[in-house]
Amino acid sequence: MTQVVAPAAERVQRPPLRKVRYNRREALAGYLFISPWIVGFLVFTAGAMIASLVISFSSYNLATNTARPAGVDNYTGLLEDPRVATALGNTLFYALLAVPLEIAFALFLASLLANVGRGAGVFRTLFYLPRMTPVVATAAVFFLLLNGNTGAVNDFLAVFGIEGPQWLVDPAWIKPSIVLMQLWAVSGTMVIFLAALKNVPRELYEVASLDGAGRFRQFWSITLPMISGAMFFNVIVLTIAAFQVFDQAYLLFWRDQTNASPEASLFYAVYLFQKAFRQFDFGFAAAMAWLLFVIILLVTLVQTTFGNRFVYYEGDRS
């Protein structure tokens, strides 16, 4: 990404707090160019957010075509519906399991690639292929690979004498199953780590090596700090994605009425979708959406506050 810095001379000449005079033609043209976004923002973002808030305070059911003000009923309803708590618990558990594993696995793969000089490009491409597979196809394939009796995953485990679980049937193993599918397609995260690793100056390792630092010490004291920006970014993006996991859970458990583990596979986004577009209880679903928004906002805020103490930005040395 190229960054343009205003020429220093211009900056010096600018008098402080002068009233700006815009070229009227230029300003008008600017507004015309960004007008698609303005219209989209007003209708599909700002307008939609306000409407969503209003709907969340009303009893709006499209199936029966009724709407009336409902005060905070939907929000108290969130507390009274045990399935909301179940869905939230499942989603939190999944996020806590998925994010660290995805980060560790992606970083491990990226380190392998970063250490291999020639041939790395080929492996990078091979590792990236799962990312190109449509999620529906991934779910369809893993439906069989994770079969508890004849699936390839358990066959593989059996080689090491491990008896694999009934992945998609046993309630305890449903969330790990989805994590496994995510790990297979972890290469987006890996590529970002790889780019960061390639930017760590080699001299640092040489100096550390001369000072007698071992591989582990080098990783801990040089690599991790130097890639902390990418780490921070990946953690935040993966967390936000984990909170919204939908496709695999829907395809494997919720597309028809044969779900064997309705409690263990109920993720927040799935329940929200069911409330909104299967039961058309828009008021309740809108309240669910706002709760999700607040949770994601809080988690991101905590991560940012916590993360900023550890993230090393190269531009920040002054």
Added chain:
Amino acid sequence: MTTVGAPRPAATAQAAPVALAGATVARPAAPEPPRGPRRPAVRVLLWVLLIAFAAMFLYPFVWLLSASLKGRGQVFDNALWPDSPRWDNYVTVWSELPLVHWMVNSVAIALLAAVLVAVSSSLVAFGFAYFRFPLRGLLFGLVLATMMLPGAVTMIPVYLVWKELGALGTWIPLFGANLFGSAFYIFLQRQFFLGLPRELFEAARIDGASYWSMFWRIAMPLSVPSFVIVLLFEFQASWNNLQAALIYLNAGSPEDFTAPLGIAYAMTKYSPTAGGQGDYQYVMVASLLVTLPMLALFAFGQRYFIEGVATTGRKG
């Protein structure tokens, strides 16, 4: 001549999460000293691990191909190669599922979605990159802020908008909003436009070029690399989009489905739980055919995909 509201890349870079990842590759790549551990034992271990992981990542593809050729009953056992390859599975799927419809629908929708969002986002990005106008900084901050918003919050009102416009059951909701640009792509294209020398545009201006031709004849041709990234990312995103298809197309006839919705439909239709043993090999055939266009796209644009992810953080 005024510099107020001039781009302050440092500040916006901090505000935008994508730039965090971007920042890690901002430095021009120095000529790389030879990498790799010197001890042969470590190097062998490295290669063994790489090959093992490559096999692990490729296994599901091989398995998908093999399972698509199996017969009823065998599809659930884990033989890597079918007893006798049943090529007629493909014929059966061809006649039983409107697969051609799904593919054509998905290609049309994904193309429309990609082209619309790429052009509109470029327009908006050029507006933010080149012109000086009141509130520009604030408005661009809003663009970045919308990237954080989970889709669930706006999902219901957006549905009601399309309902009011009579677009339920049509493809329009699957790409219509792309007409208005998308925050991430606006950000991406703006970064690219900011990298172009301003003198280029000043000179064109002096020669009497209109603002439109500055955009269309100078900025756009130069932004082809990032434009292609936007096209590819959005094509893939659209090709993958199950949820929107579930919301807007689910009630219609299967011929109108997109590829992801079609696979979900096939999974239900041939599900072993629904009718005894099931014919899951047909689902594998359909999954394979739905994956192929993406692999072809990757073969054509893998550099764009991988470098695009590395520099922008969008994980495709």
